[in-house]
Amino acid sequence: MLAPYEIALRDALANRLAIVADHALRDSDPGGHLEKLKSAAAELDNVIAHLPPTCDPQLRHFLRQQSYTKALAFLTAA
Helix, strand or coil, X not given: CCCHXXXXXXXXHHHHHHHHHXXXXXXXXXXXXXXXXXXXXXXXXXXXXXXXXXXXXXXXXXXXCCCHHHHHHHHHHC
16 A cells, blocks of 8 residues: 555656647647646646655655656565
C-alpha cells in the first residue's frame, strides 16, 4: 500500500507524463499545452519538495535525474 505522499507523487507524475504525451493538444493549441505543462511541472515540483526524509533513495534518484517514467514505474510496482 502506498503512503499518502507516494499517491500524490504518483498522480503528479502520471499527470505530467500524460500532458507531455498529448500531441493532439500540442499540435492544436501549443500555448495551451505549454500552460498545462507548466502547471503540471509546478505541481510535481511542489510534491517533490515535500517528500519526507524516509522516501526511498532509488525513487529520489529517479526524481533528481528527472527519470519520471522510471519513478512512476517504481511507484506502481510497489
